[in-house]
Amino acid sequence: MKDRLAASYWLHESQYAAMSSSAVTERRRAAMERFESEGFPTVRHEDWKYTSLKKILKAEYALSSPFSEADESETLEFKDIKRFLVNDIDCYRVVFINGRYSSWLSETTHQGFDVCTLGSAWKKYADQVEPHFGRLTEGLGATVQLNTALAWDGLYVNVPAGVTLDKPIQALYFTTGEQPVFTQTRSLIVLGDGAKAEIIERHQSLTEAETWTNAVDEVFMGANAHMHWVKLQHDSPSAALTQHSVIEQKRDSHATVHTISTDGKFLRNNLDFKLVEPGAEARMFGLSLADGQQLVDHHTRVDHLAPHCVSRENYKGIFDGQSNGVFNGQIHVHLDAQKTLAFQENDNLILSEKASIDTKPQLEIFADDVKCSHGCTVGQLDEDALFYLRARGIQRKEAQALLMLAFAHDAVADIQHPSLQAKLHRLIGKKLGVDMG
Amino acid sequence: MIEIVNLHASVDGQPILKGINLRIGAGEVHAIMGPNGSGKSTLSNVIAGREDYEITEGDILFQGESILELAPEERAHLGLFLSFQYPVEIPGVTVSNFIKTALNESKKARGEEPLDASSMLKKMREKMDLLEMDKGFLSRSLNEGFSGGEKKRNEIFQMAMLEPKLAILDETDSGLDIDALRIVANGVNALRSSENAFMVITHYQRLLDYIIPDHVHVLFQGKIVKSGDKNLALELEERGYDWIKKEQA
Numbered sequence: 001m002k003d004r005l006a007a008s009y010w011l012h013e014s015q016y017a018a019m020s021s022s023a024v025t026e027r028r029r030a031a032m033e034r035f036e037s038e039g040f041p042t043v044r045h046e047d048w049k050y051t052s053l054k055k056i057l058k059a060e061y062a063l064s065s066p067f068s069e070a071d072e073s074e075t076l077e078f079k080d081i082k083r084f085l086v087n088d089i090d091c092y093r094v095v096f097i098n099g100r101y102s103s104w105l106s107e108t109t110h111q112g113f114d115v116c117t118l119g120s121a122w123k124k125y126a127d128q129v130e131p132h133f134g135r136l137t138e139g140l141g142a143t144v145q146l147n148t149a150l151a152w153d154g155l156y157v158n159v160p161a162g163v164t165l166d167k168p169i170q171a172l173y174f175t176t177g178e179q180p181v182f183t184q185t186r187s188l189i190v191l192g193d194g195a196k197a198e199i200i201e202r203h204q205s206l207t208e209a210e211t212w213t214n215a216v217d218e219v220f221m222g223a224n225a226h227m228h229w230v231k232l233q234h235d236s237p238s239a240a241l242t243q244h245s246v247i248e249q250k251r252d253s254h255a256t257v258h259t260i261s262t263d264g265k266f267l268r269n270n271l272d273f274k275l276v277e278p279g280a281e282a283r284m285f286g287l288s289l290a291d292g293q294q295l296v297d298h299h300t301r302v303d304h305l306a307p308h309c310v311s312r313e314n315y316k317g318i319f320d321g322q323s324n325g326v327f328n329g330q331i332h333v334h335l336d337a338q339k340t341l342a343f344q345e346n347d348n349l350i351l352s353e354k355a356s357i358d359t360k361p362q363l364e365i366f367a368d369d370v371k372c373s374h375g376c377t378v379g380q381l382d383e384d385a386l387f388y389l390r391a392r393g394i395q396r397k398e399a400q401a402l403l404m405l406a407f408a409h410d411a412v413a414d415i416q417h418p419s420l421q422a423k424l425h426r427l428i429g430k431k432l433g434v435d436m437g
Numbered sequence: 438m439i440e441i442v443n444l445h446a447s448v449d450g451q452p453i454l455k456g457i458n459l460r461i462g463a464g465e466v467h468a469i470m471g472p473n474g475s476g477k478s479t480l481s482n483v484i485a486g487r488e489d490y491e492i493t494e495g496d497i498l499f500q501g502e503s504i505l506e507l508a509p510e511e512r513a514h515l516g517l518f519l520s521f522q523y524p525v526e527i528p529g530v531t532v533s534n535f536i537k538t539a540l541n542e543s544k545k546a547r548g549e550e551p552l553d554a555s556s557m558l559k560k561m562r563e564k565m566d567l568l569e570m571d572k573g574f575l576s577r578s579l580n581e582g583f584s585g586g587e588k589k590r591n592e593i594f595q596m597a598m599l600e601p602k603l604a605i606l607d608e609t610d611s612g613l614d615i616d617a618l619r620i621v622a623n624g625v626n627a628l629r630s631s632e633n634a635f636m637v638i639t640h641y642q643r644l645l646d647y648i649i650p651d652h653v654h655v656l657f658q659g660k661i662v663k664s665g666d667k668n669l670a671l672e673l674e675e676r677g678y679d680w681i682k683k684e685q686a
Contacts, residue, residue: 402535
């Protein structure tokens with residue numbers, strides 16, 4: 001697999017080079033060289049100790065690439081994707097099929113700000129892409145390097161200073177076709193000072209064949225910029241996603257990321273924040289509902305690089321069947337980051353003997369005047385609460401579901417759109433077996 | 438209504454109830470009093486069907502049928518209600534959602550039509566007025582951040598909504614100030630009828646000034662050691678439990 005991926009780069013390097021500037025090409029080449037020397041991480045790698053890529057490396061993937069013709073089966077109609085959209089909120093929409101942009105299904109804009117595709121931005125907006133692309137991902141692991149080398153298309157957003165997007169952006173990445181497919185998606189989001197944007201993102205496989213999407217996102221937030229990003233992970237049972245998102249925040253900027261993971265075979269989320277100027281605030285919420293053989297892995301990392309920054313993190317997990325959960329929360333408070341406030345919480349319910357969660361807070365604090373707290377819990381449903389509900393006539397199964405719903409509530413409470421929140425509530429309810437009316 | 442026959446129950450092999458006999462008829466209010474650790478809360482939990490207790494002997498008949506094999510929710514569907522001494526906080530579930538679910542589950546189990554949204558709301562408003570409750574209450578998370586008094590009032594509100602045949606009030610008076618006590622008692626009295634019955638478990642006589650019992654029983658060391666009318670409660674208030682303990686020694 002590694003050799004095939006490397007070959008697909010070296011064979012097409014001149015074409016990749018033609019796609020973008022020489023500075024970008026150099027970054028691609030360096031990234032491919034690193035990927036080749038490191039290979040895919042194994043469980044001997046500390047960051048991948050509980051998450052073995054072996055399971056998803058076995059399939060005979062077709063490699064989606066800009067240099068192959070789009071397959072017939074890659075043509076989708078609006079009716080095929082409609083049910084995966086958040087319909088009741090008016091949105092910009094950027095749709096990709098096996099990594100390839102579908103202008104037919106998308107609704108982009110260049111009026112006052114850009115909501116379009118990286119594929120079209122390489123040359124057209126080289127002055128924006130070049131200083132940003134790969135800057136936040138340089139030192140990251142092999143899967144990220146692979147993506148940098150083969151990066152091709154994905155969401156591109158550029159909002160000038162002081163502009164608030166008039167509506168949210170939906171980024172939808174579909175995979176389809178009869179053959180297993182491995183796709184790289186790459187997004188770049190640049191928010192100027194005081195800019196505001198909301199993004200709803202979903203990766204969705206439409207095929208029963210095994211799919212693997214390796215996504216990398218870089219977000220640059222200017223002073224006082226605001227971003228709310230909702231990642232909806234309700235993929236098909238044969239779909240795998242490895243995603244690494246890095247967000248750099250300048251003075252007084254606010255970023256909130258919700259990751260709601262209910263379905264999909266294999267989910268590895270890396271979410272990094274770099275708080276580089278004072279007053280920046282990062283908030284992360286996660287909800288993992290896993291059963292069967294699912295794996296949901298969250299690796300988060302916050303670098304407090306400047307004083308007076310705040311990070312708040314609250315991840316919840318419910319694991320049933322033979323599912324596995326991983327939570328690793330790194331907080332690095334660097335030497336100059338005095339008056340840091342950093343809070344981390346990871347609470348889990350284990351519903352079956354064969355389900356497991358490995359949770360590990362990891363705090364490194366080099367400043368002396370900071371407030372940091374972390375907590376993780378792993379438990380079962382509260383028997384007292386269960387009895388209370390049952391004594392009111394609520395069936396055991398329904399009572400359990402109600403308690404799980406209550407447990408999960410925090411993770412979606414902060415989602416601003418009532419209709420999206422209600423949709424998620426229904427979805428969570430359905431997964432937990434509660435009829436939400 | 439309910440007949441408890443020679444009931445023995447233990448928890449973790451430790452006997453707590455050691456032969457309770459009690460019969461409560463329709464339209465009656467029985468008070469169960471007794472010192473701490475006498476088994477009052479165990480009795481209420483056992484009747485409601487808590488699974489932590491092992492019934493080693495005896496039976497509980499509700500409307501003539503044994504309920505020992507029934508799950509807590511099945512007992513609730515038959516019309517049994519326990520007002521908890523310590524109601525559980527459940528963030529994320531609103532009071533109105535909870536009551537709606539509870540009421541319609543019972544209706545479903547009895548083969549009745551569920552209440553539609555507007556009748557449900559009307560009924561809730563009516564019962565809230567009865568208990569002098571604020572309208573904002575319905576949209577709050579169940580018991581979360583409620584004061585002691587609010588929790589107990591919420592219990593009685595649930596009782597009013599569910600209209601049980603037998604309601605067990607487990608130390609509903611503890612943690613209530615005199616105004617809250619009066620409101621709760623008025624609520625209970627308004628719901629009394631010849632069709633239902635109440636078992637009021639309390640430590641103090643105070644509540645019984647407002648909810649006048651037909652019978653008073655003293656539970657001590659897992660047995661009912663004395664029964665009488667409302668005057669027994671007054672006597673206990675005056676003399677404490679020591680004389681009972683001495684009598685038993």
